[in-house]
Amino acid sequence: MGGHIIKSKNDFWCFLTDFAADKDIYKEKRHKICNLVYKYQDANSCQRIVDLSGMNV
Numbered sequence: 001m002g003g004h005i006i007k008s009k010n011d012f013w014c015f016l017t018d019f020a021a022d023k024d025i026y027k028e029k030r031h032k033i034c035n036l037v038y039k040y041q042d043a044n045s046c047q048r049i050v051d052l053s054g055m056n057v
Contacts, residue, residue: 002030 003026004015
């Protein structure tokens with residue numbers, strides 16, 4: 001999991017406090033997970049779907 005695990009109201013408030021303070025202690029972990037999971041990390045997913053479908057519009 002690449003972020004706060006919220007199981008209680010207190011966990012949620014801790015998350016909000018960190019978020020409001022621009023504190024992101026999980027940023028590096030999320031980046032590592034993203035690199036492992038996603039082949040593409042751009043904004044071209046829809047274009048790839050169109051290209052694969054053969055329906056060029």
